[in-house]
Amino acid sequence: MKKLTLATAALALMASGALADDVVRMGTEGAYPPFNFINDNNELEGFEIDLGNAMCERAGLTCEWVLNDWDTIIPNLVAGNYDTIIAGMSITEARQEVISFTQNYKEPDPSRYAALIGTDPSVIDNGVIATQSNTVQAGYVAETDADLLEFPTPDETIAAVRAGEADAVLADGDFLRPIVEESSDLEFIGEPMHIGGGVGMGLRQSDDELRATFDAVISEMKEDGSLNELLIEWFGEDTPTF
Amino acid sequence: MFEFCADPSILPDWQWFACYLTSGTHLAFYRSFFVVMLLLAIVAPLALGMGLLGALALRSSFAPVNLLGRGYVNLIRGVPDIVFFLFVPIALGQGIEWVLHQINCPDWDQPVRQGNDFIVCREAKMPPVGASAWARNVYAFSMACVAFALVFGAFVANTLYGAMRAVPHAQVETAEAYGMTRAQAFRRVVLPQMWIFALPGLSNIWQILIKATPLLFLLGIQDVVFWARELGGAKTSL
Secondary structure, rough: OHHHHHHHHHHHHHHHHHHOOOEEEEEEEEEOOOOOEEOOOOOOOOOOHHHHHHHHHHOOEEEEEEEEEEHHHHHHHHHHOOOEEEEOOOOHHHHOOOEOOOOOOOOOOOOEEEEOOOOOOOOOOOOOOOOOOOOHHHHHHOOOEEEHHHHHHHHHHHHHHHHHOEEEEEEEEEHHHHHHHHHOOEEEEEEEOOOOOOOOOEEEOOHHHHHHHHHHHHHHHHHOHHHHHHHHHHOOOOOOOO | OOHHHOOOOHHHHHHHHHHHHHOHHHHHHHHHHHEEEEEEEHHHHHHHHHHHHHHHHOOOOOHHHHHHHHHHHHOOOOOOOOHHHHEEEEHHHHHHHHHHHHHHHHOOOOEEEOOEOOOOOHHHOOOOOOOOOOHHHHHHHHHHHHHHHHHHHHHHHHHHHHHHHHHOOOHHHHHHOOOOOOHHHHHHHHHHHHHHHHHHHHHHHHHHHHHHHHHHHHHHHOHHHHHHHHOOOOOEEE
């Protein structure tokens, strides 16, 4: 029976391969739970993986996931190593000069500061703040009086706070929440604040057709509520929905 | 991997560790060691070849070849490795696509560079459209090998050049007195004797090459560093 299913699946794959258009390669970071991460079985998982697969299914596209480091994620898109970025990337003007975005598939999530329990909230203004490099949060801290300490991965920013290297970390609330809730030594300080626009999918500026396809699918998913279901599944009941 | 791993929370220690150390990510981590060793096995001879060519160019009395050799060696030794590792695979990849584009799509009317985007026709894509993920990995890995061979070839070239000059000149003169041509004297006298002078330098470069393999990670190859970071990262219950 199993063999039969496999054979059918293989046949279906071959048939669709002959009919379907080119494979759309989706670039992601794989290190930013709950947006995208690698699970224990060495598979990609997360909100954006589910969303991406759902979008490709609706659009009738064959999609393939590609892992890429955050720092070089835009140059590799522009160079054509993959066709989309779907990695929790906020839509900002500076990025729009280089790549184009679909409409947002997630409302802007407030950024939060997290620090060791008992830290004085004044460190937000005059302490050392850790962020991931090339993020909206890094841009924000650079404008304040606090000292900016950048790290290539989000994980290292948390480690820096625990090690006392930085006074606090500034990151997306969605990323920090599970970490703060499950650790005994961290807490949120200061007020949540909106820094970036919503999160959207990045594409090459010349790829108008593909952008239109994904835009249409996102609109469709916003209307029939399937996007909200995914948002609640991964970010909890309190997350802003469409 | 093991059947008793269905619910690790109830397992005694050693079985729990057996499950943990054979998870998908750990298996990928073990595999990455072989990736690095494969890279070393491929790059070492390639870099030696590049180095030999570079050293011959440095010795050449024909000015353009000599200049080319000196340019290659000094440019690469002078520029930080990391710049080359980012530059070579992207530039080489785009170069290949551009050449294929010129050959396959002569009647393409749009520019290849549109703003920031690099766009070639469908037939010119490298790896070809529809290539399997495995083929793409092999392609990326070969690009990495080329980048390593280019960079380390420059260091090897300088070492070999020095070693060739260290062979006592009297040896060459004697060979020529026996009626050998310059090429024969080089092949039969200089080349075999220079290795003894080159070995200390080459062993240095070999060690540096081993230590430079984490740069693979920059090229998007999942090497030991990638998995060490992945496995060492903080985990939540997600």
